[in-house]
Amino acid sequence: MSSNLKQFTREEVAKHNKPDDLWIIVDANVYDLTRFKAMHPGGLAALVDPEVAGQDATDVFYSLHRTEVLERPQYKRLIVGRIQGEESVFTAREPGDLSKVPYGEPTWLADGYYSPYYTEASSPFLKLRQFVDEYIYPDAQAREEDGKRPDQKVLDKMAELELHAMRMGPGKHLQGRKLMNGLVKPEEFDYFHELIITQELSRCGARGYGDGLLGGKVIGLPPVLNFGSEELKKKVVPEVLAGKKFICLAISEAQAGSDVMGLQTTAVKSEDGKEWIINGSKKWITNGTFADYFTVGCKTEDGFTAILVERGEGVETRQIKTSYSSTAGTAFITFDNVRVPVGNTLGEEGGGIFVILSNFNHERWVMCCASARSQRSIIEECLKWASQRKAFGKPLTSQAVIRSKLAAMIARAESVQNWLENVTYQMCNMSYKQQASKLAGQIAFLKSYSTACGQETARDAVQIFGGRGITKTGMGRFIEHYHRTIPFDSLLGGAEDVLSDLGVRQALRGMPSNARL
Numbered sequence: 001m002s003s004n005l006k007q008f009t010r011e012e013v014a015k016h017n018k019p020d021d022l023w024i025i026v027d028a029n030v031y032d033l034t035r036f037k038a039m040h041p042g043g044l045a046a047l048v049d050p051e052v053a054g055q056d057a058t059d060v061f062y063s064l065h066r067t068e069v070l071e072r073p074q075y076k077r078l079i080v081g082r083i084q085g086e087e088s089v090f091t092a093r094e095p096g097d098l099s100k101v102p103y104g105e106p107t108w109l110a111d112g113y114y115s116p117y118y119t120e121a122s123s124p125f126l127k128l129r130q131f132v133d134e135y136i137y138p139d140a141q142a143r144e145e146d147g148k149r150p151d152q153k154v155l156d157k158m159a160e161l162e163l164h165a166m167r168m169g170p171g172k173h174l175q176g177r178k179l180m181n182g183l184v185k186p187e188e189f190d191y192f193h194e195l196i197i198t199q200e201l202s203r204c205g206a207r208g209y210g211d212g213l214l215g216g217k218v219i220g221l222p223p224v225l226n227f228g229s230e231e232l233k234k235k236v237v238p239e240v241l242a243g244k245k246f247i248c249l250a251i252s253e254a255q256a257g258s259d260v261m262g263l264q265t266t267a268v269k270s271e272d273g274k275e276w277i278i279n280g281s282k283k284w285i286t287n288g289t290f291a292d293y294f295t296v297g298c299k300t301e302d303g304f305t306a307i308l309v310e311r312g313e314g315v316e317t318r319q320i321k322t323s324y325s326s327t328a329g330t331a332f333i334t335f336d337n338v339r340v341p342v343g344n345t346l347g348e349e350g351g352g353i354f355v356i357l358s359n360f361n362h363e364r365w366v367m368c369c370a371s372a373r374s375q376r377s378i379i380e381e382c383l384k385w386a387s388q389r390k391a392f393g394k395p396l397t398s399q400a401v402i403r404s405k406l407a408a409m410i411a412r413a414e415s416v417q418n419w420l421e422n423v424t425y426q427m428c429n430m431s432y433k434q435q436a437s438k439l440a441g442q443i444a445f446l447k448s449y450s451t452a453c454g455q456e457t458a459r460d461a462v463q464i465f466g467g468r469g470i471t472k473t474g475m476g477r478f479i480e481h482y483h484r485t486i487p488f489d490s491l492l493g494g495a496e497d498v499l500s501d502l503g504v505r506q507a508l509r510g511m512p513s514n515a516r517l
């Protein structure tokens with residue numbers, strides 16, 4: 001494009017400085033705004049200002065607009081030429097590009113840094129960056145606008161790479177699958193690969209959409225995979241891992257959340273003993289509005305039992321309006337005399353607690369992966385904004401208070417990522433049973449620490465962005481989104497305080513009886 005552009009000198013551009021003949025320079029490109037000026041969302045006055053009309057408006061432009069504004073075709077068309085002998089400096093990133101912004105990538109991806117954890121086998125996963133940029137990011141942004149569930153085409157594309165299967169972690173369910181078009185052998189796939197997948201998906205910048213992308217499966221399918229009958233698995237697992245059907249985990253209720261034993265949904269056997277009859281309701285169920293299957297925690301004669309319910313007669317789902325988008329399909333669900341074959345029992349009757357608890361570690365660890373990556377994206381936004389925004393004639397970075405907030409954010413994100421990688425390394429080397437006993441406390445701490453860090457970073461980011469940090473469009477849109485949705489992270493999978501307490505209780509249980517000061 002650059003070679004075909006007409007070349008102008010700055011003096012030539014300066015002659016076009018009237019409302020009926022209005023040019024400006026942004027990043028070496030010459031824009032004719034004569035007809036656009038009346039439609040400019042920032043108003044006419046900003047453009048006809050003598051400091052702007054006919055002048056180089058690069059600095060003022062970038063202190064008010066995101067680069068992506070100039071990428072929109074309707075604005076690209078306003079370019080009439082290029083300043084002689086100059087090139088554009090601020091290029092939009094290409095799909096798959098790594099960030100060059102310091103701390104914009106974890107060290108294993110940052111130029112010139114090393115990692116003890118990532119090997120050659122991890123590198124194919126970089127291809128995922130391009131996939132996310134090309135397919136997931138645009139759908140995430142569009143669905144964030146219209147609130148609809150993720151496009152089936154995106155889910156199908158993810159299935160082609162076996163992303164749905166890989167998000168369940170290493171295990172038998174990967175056997176015979178061509179992961180990332182064969183780049184990684186199923187037996188080589190480990191938790192670091194899964195960490196990368198979760199972190200790359202979180203880069204879509206839309207919290208609710210991330211959950212809409214079969215988030216319910218990550219927590220709802222493991223009980224079927226690990227505790228379902230062969231017949232049940234044969235029916236459910238292939239269609240869920242192909243992205244064709246949604247499953248969700250339905251545990252919390254209006255009257256009981258963290259208090260799993262206080263749940264009131266009941267399942268009683270039919271007279272012939274062949275069916276469960278389920279009655280009750282569930283609340284805040286991710287993906288519930290569009291789920292085909294529900295892994296439901298029920299009170300039964302013997303205690304608490306996990307049962308798989310298929311959408312059908314007596315199952316009603318209703319959207320809950322949460323502080324994030326309806327893309328996640330967060331539902332209130334009612335079960336009204338729902339009849340389910342007894343073969344749908346997951347694990348032992350009365351053994352539901354074990355079934356549900358056995359997945360908590362993995363679920364919380366996934367949340368930590370996402371949290372660490374989202375914090376990093378916020379740092380990148382803040383570093384860019386603070387560098388390009390001028391206040392009192394100087395970039396925001398010249399203010400010590402801004403630098404101090406950036407320092408705290410970076411320290412938080414790096415500590416979360418480094419702790420996370422250490423825990424991930426332990427997971428790769430421990431059996432599932434060892435993980436359950438040795439890592440439950442560590443992961444609970446890490447989860448509550450990550451989300452506490454995320455909340456502080458969100459608050460600092462809003463202070464750095466000012467009013468834009470609470471504005472849904474424009475420069476601060478990702479900050480507004482993050483700040484609005486971050487409390488959710490601190491609740492799901494166990495509220496912050498509950499998890500910290502769990503971590504301490506686990507530690508106390510491990511205290512040697514002969515330990516004395």
Ligand code: HEM
Nearest residue numbers: 031041042046052057060061064065066069075473474475
């Ligand atoms: C190629 C030239 C320009 C284009 C295509 C353009 C386009 C836009 C768009 C799309 C918005 C809406 C905000 C958003 O969604 O990000 C906007 C806002 C704005 N623009 Fe421009 N603009 C241009 C140049 C300028 C210049 C040179 C100024 C100089 C002061 C300016 C001042 C503003 C202001 C003050 C706002 C409101 C910002 C806010 O609400 O925070 N624009 N512009």
